[in-house]
Amino acid sequence: MDLEKEESIDLGKLWQVTKEHKKVVGGIIVGCTAIATITAFVLPKQYESTTLVQTRSASKEIGGQAAAVLAAATGSSTASPTNNYMELMKSRTVLDPIIDELYEGKDPEKKPDAAGFAKSNLDIKNTKGTNLITVTAKGKTPEEAQQISKEVVDNFLTMQTNNSQQTQSLLVQFLNGRIEEAKQDSDDAAQKFADFSREHKLYSPDDQLKQAITQVSAYDKSIADLQSQQKAAQAQYDVATNKLGQQKSGSKAYNINDNGTVQSIRGQIVAKEVELAGLRQKYTDNNPTVIAAQQQLNQLQSDLSREVSAVVDSSAASLNSAQMELLKNQAVAEASIGAAKASEDAVRAKKDEIEQDISKYPDEMVTYIQLKSDADIKKTIYTNLVQQCEQNKIQEAMESMDIQVIDEANLPDEKKPSAPRKKLIAAIGLVLGCVISFAYTLVMYKREA
Numbered sequence: 001m002d003l004e005k006e007e008s009i010d011l012g013k014l015w016q017v018t019k020e021h022k023k024v025v026g027g028i029i030v031g032c033t034a035i036a037t038i039t040a041f042v043l044p045k046q047y048e049s050t051t052l053v054q055t056r057s058a059s060k061e062i063g064g065q066a067a068a069v070l071a072a073a074t075g076s077s078t079a080s081p082t083n084n085y086m087e088l089m090k091s092r093t094v095l096d097p098i099i100d101e102l103y104e105g106k107d108p109e110k111k112p113d114a115a116g117f118a119k120s121n122l123d124i125k126n127t128k129g130t131n132l133i134t135v136t137a138k139g140k141t142p143e144e145a146q147q148i149s150k151e152v153v154d155n156f157l158t159m160q161t162n163n164s165q166q167t168q169s170l171l172v173q174f175l176n177g178r179i180e181e182a183k184q185d186s187d188d189a190a191q192k193f194a195d196f197s198r199e200h201k202l203y204s205p206d207d208q209l210k211q212a213i214t215q216v217s218a219y220d221k222s223i224a225d226l227q228s229q230q231k232a233a234q235a236q237y238d239v240a241t242n243k244l245g246q247q248k249s250g251s252k253a254y255n256i257n258d259n260g261t262v263q264s265i266r267g268q269i270v271a272k273e274v275e276l277a278g279l280r281q282k283y284t285d286n287n288p289t290v291i292a293a294q295q296q297l298n299q300l301q302s303d304l305s306r307e308v309s310a311v312v313d314s315s316a317a318s319l320n321s322a323q324m325e326l327l328k329n330q331a332v333a334e335a336s337i338g339a340a341k342a343s344e345d346a347v348r349a350k351k352d353e354i355e356q357d358i359s360k361y362p363d364e365m366v367t368y369i370q371l372k373s374d375a376d377i378k379k380t381i382y383t384n385l386v387q388q389c390e391q392n393k394i395q396e397a398m399e400s401m402d403i404q405v406i407d408e409a410n411l412p413d414e415k416k417p418s419a420p421r422k423k424l425i426a427a428i429g430l431v432l433g434c435v436i437s438f439a440y441t442l443v444m445y446k447r448e449a
Helices: 011-020 022-042 064-074 082-088 092-102 114-121 142-200 207-247 260-279 288-315 321-358 363-397 422-448
Strands: 047-055 122-126 132-139 403-407
Touching: 011 022, 011 422, 022 422, 047 142, 082 122, 082 132, 082 142, 092 114, 092 142, 114 122, 114 132, 132 142, 142 207, 142 363, 142 403, 207 260, 207 321, 207 363, 260 288, 260 321, 288 321
Parallel strands: none
Antiparallel strands: 047 132, 047 403, 122 132
8 A cells, every 4th residue: 555745845945935036925925915005005094982881780590499490491590680681782772763763865775773783883792700891883983883872772771761661650540540540449348447436325445444445456457468568469460460461472371379389488488477566566666576576577589580580581481581571570579569468467367366355345346346357458558559659650750771881982092093904904914915825835836946
């Protein structure tokens, strides 16, 4: 079997051939470098302007079984809104007004769409491990680059604010409907109590009933608060369902209340609500023991919201970000309604035990307490709903942006364009000339071999 002979190159002879054709070799190198240099000066200048923004939160915590499911499904245990924001900045809603302004009076056929404009004029990046986004825009002039970078962020902020205010306005509308019902119920209950007091000349309980009324009142407050929570959560549920219906997302129910972890947290909430109602029989709301119990209850409710959100995250990864957020709001509201209803049932059971002791008193006294209890509950529900509505109005009026501008778009130096990079282009021309001249020298070397 014959072995192929490796062709060797005589470097000395190759150098000799190079010297013999030095004019051609030099001409190729000089020519390529000159062409590259001329091209660098002919190409239109381009400038870059950057805006630095920070998202409100880099990630959302999740926990329990849902975190494990989400990690198995997506390879990550956290979900960040930052990537969603970056994609929304490239949307038609954000970019079309900028494109219309830049191409006003120009040939419509040359007008790019949002995707093409984003690809050629924008570089939006997230600094890894942070909640910082840099929006770098390219323009033909320093002013154009600054304008694009600034308006991308401004238009995005406007879009986010409008979407948030629309949701808040809808929630206020739903709450207003429930406030009207609660106001009527409160007025009716108060009138019945007043009529009974006048008819039977009962305006204050005797000393024997004061302690029982104090206990009943504590449970009434808890029941009223829980019913208020149900009505407010129902309004949030209706808003999310309404907007999901408008988007025709085809979302499905996830049976949140059947989830084991959710049931466990809900059971803890019920126990804490009963405990808090019992403490209110002895102490005021400013007592440290009551405050501590309320803080623990708030933490449990936050845990419930996080767990429910995580369940939806792990089960509906295919939905877009807007539908995902609405679906989570719907599921959290559903879980809140279930927890509040279960807590109300438990508190009512405790209240019934006290009312059995009260039943031994004369019927007039029992009726007096019952009517007073009903009036107190309905008045508290009405007051709580009004406060909830006012809070949403304030939030709507003072809605803070999802992202905050850290560094405004800078105005590039006209003498320092980002492109074309003349030195780099000239260096590429030089290297290309050297490669071509070497190839030419090899051809000449083989011919003379």
